Amino acid sequence: YSDGRIRRFPDDFLFGVSTSAYQVEGAWDLDGKSESVWDRFLHKNPDMIADGRNGDIACDSYHNYKRDVEMLRELGVDYYRFSISWPRIMPDGFSNNINKKGLEYYDKFIDELLKYNIKPMVTIYHFDLPQKLQDLGGWANPLCVHWFEDYAKVVFKAFAHKVPYWITINQPNFICVDGYGGKANAPGIGSSGIGDYMCIKNVMLAHAKAYRFYETEYKDKFNGSVGISLAMNWADPVINNTENYQATELYRDFTIGLYVNPIWSKHGDFPSTVKDRVLQRSRDQGYMQSRLPVLSPEEIKLLKGSADFMGVNHYTTFLVKTTDKVHSIPSIENDIGVEVSFRPEWKKSQSSWLRSAPYGIYKLCLYLNKEYDYPAMIVTEHGWSTKKVLKDGSRVRNMREFFKALLLAVEDGARVKGYTAWSLMDNVEWGAGTSERFGLYEVDFESKEKTRTARLSALVYKRIIERRFVEEGWKPDNLNISIIKTSRAQRNNIELYFVLIICLLKKIFPHQ
Numbered sequence: 001y002s003d004g005r006i007r008r009f010p011d012d013f014l015f016g017v018s019t020s021a022y023q024v025e026g027a028w029d030l031d032g033k034s035e036s037v038w039d040r041f042l043h044k045n046p047d048m049i050a051d052g053r054n055g056d057i058a059c060d061s062y063h064n065y066k067r068d069v070e071m072l073r074e075l076g077v078d079y080y081r082f083s084i085s086w087p088r089i090m091p092d093g094f095s096n097n098i099n100k101k102g103l104e105y106y107d108k109f110i111d112e113l114l115k116y117n118i119k120p121m122v123t124i125y126h127f128d129l130p131q132k133l134q135d136l137g138g139w140a141n142p143l144c145v146h147w148f149e150d151y152a153k154v155v156f157k158a159f160a161h162k163v164p165y166w167i168t169i170n171q172p173n174f175i176c177v178d179g180y181g182g183k184a185n186a187p188g189i190g191s192s193g194i195g196d197y198m199c200i201k202n203v204m205l206a207h208a209k210a211y212r213f214y215e216t217e218y219k220d221k222f223n224g225s226v227g228i229s230l231a232m233n234w235a236d237p238v239i240n241n242t243e244n245y246q247a248t249e250l251y252r253d254f255t256i257g258l259y260v261n262p263i264w265s266k267h268g269d270f271p272s273t274v275k276d277r278v279l280q281r282s283r284d285q286g287y288m289q290s291r292l293p294v295l296s297p298e299e300i301k302l303l304k305g306s307a308d309f310m311g312v313n314h315y316t317t318f319l320v321k322t323t324d325k326v327h328s329i330p331s332i333e334n335d336i337g338v339e340v341s342f343r344p345e346w347k348k349s350q351s352s353w354l355r356s357a358p359y360g361i362y363k364l365c366l367y368l369n370k371e372y373d374y375p376a377m378i379v380t381e382h383g384w385s386t387k388k389v390l391k392d393g394s395r396v397r398n399m400r401e402f403f404k405a406l407l408l409a410v411e412d413g414a415r416v417k418g419y420t421a422w423s424l425m426d427n428v429e430w431g432a433g434t435s436e437r438f439g440l441y442e443v444d445f446e447s448k449e450k451t452r453t454a455r456l457s458a459l460v461y462k463r464i465i466e467r468r469f470v471e472e473g474w475k476p477d478n479l480n481i482s483i484i485k486t487s488r489a490q491r492n493n494i495e496l497y498f499v500l501i502i503c504l505l506k507k508i509f510p511h512q
């Protein structure tokens, strides 16, 4: 996936970085914010956090947001993807109680971004449900679709005029499979094979409701783009025989198709392979109905076409093979019936689930083009974890190789419009605490100020954004980073002023 040729990023390709509220903001109970499911989960289970650090303070971006914007200016990014915390805006979860101070925080933060021509890309929901709604069933309760719609309405009303890019929901699979099916992520319900599927249906519908609301109320006025971010790691068969090939296709249908099909496929709905498999397994297990809830014709219609872009969160590739291993019953794992692994030669990161296999993005893009007719995509997350180290050569290598494969995919027809590095800075990696560092900037969590320091990867990313191609072997003299150039938007403005001045001069002195 790299033929040695240098490819340039298209002129309209945008670069950004990403974080989420729980992972960076801190101020967990300040200025009227209420408890989220992640606050509750990690407060109740401190032993589950790898290094004991939860999101109570995190990077303290609530107080350090100006420094965060300064870092974005140092990098020279076009946009910043961050999320809004539902319990900060609506402490009871419902629209009857809007926290003015919460809205004010995001308003001044967005203004700070706009001041420097950095476009906000807002994720409306990145895992932090108000605990009060969880007490009513959370995403397993079909009413959560309407609770989320109301929350989205409040956020759109407040910021639609300032925000050009919206992501309704981040990674339904992480919310549902890990949080409702499993116990390792908040809210840790552990209803595998049942609660996870109920949650998936509700989360997908909640997304569609929010999309339709923006489409009706704000699209004409502000012409923003609204998408959804989906976890899309690539999967290949361990050995290319028919059995493993079919198992891999089914694995993709369960991990990618389940979320992509309802929005981007021609006929909408969950993939028939998934519906058939869960129905068959459910019956075998004595259930009278499928554990996967049905989407009604109206719901299929609501979901179909409900996104302006596909947010692709891509980190790695898994190798798939069929298995006799007994997964718990019922469970999604048992419904799929496979085992995953990595090639031993793929470089390890600091996270057990993440190895470097950058070719996966090329294959993923071509797969999405074929299956879903060339969707418009934005890579809304891609990154690499290390220990606490400033010279992060492994992140630089992984990023450069990824870009080469991505550019090849673009040349071969992928409509990828932007790339978002995860993450701007080290943050609270959910249950892993701060033991897995994903930041382009290192954060000193011991310091009161949560001091941020640019890593080697920050300088390399900055250079790629400036030059718009990957310079193999380029190294900075040192790790100093500063704001040395105006952003691309500012440069465009300067060019525009220049043209206007020339026109004006020509008018004043027509014969010169």
Ligand SMILES: CCCCCCCCCCCCC/C=C/[C@@H](O)[C@@H](N)CO[C@@H]1O[C@H](CO)[C@H](O)[C@H](O)[C@H]1O
Binding pocket: 020, 170, 171, 174, 231, 232, 233, 313, 315, 340, 341, 342, 352, 353, 381, 422, 429, 430, 438
């Ligand atoms: C030979 C040993 C084989 C081991 C194989 C391990 C198999 C693991 C099983 C699958 C687990 C999948 C885990 C994938 C997770 C990512 O897609 C997910 N973490 C991405 O979510 C985003 O992650 C960011 C960094 O982790 C960040 O936390 C962000 O908030 C998330 O949106």
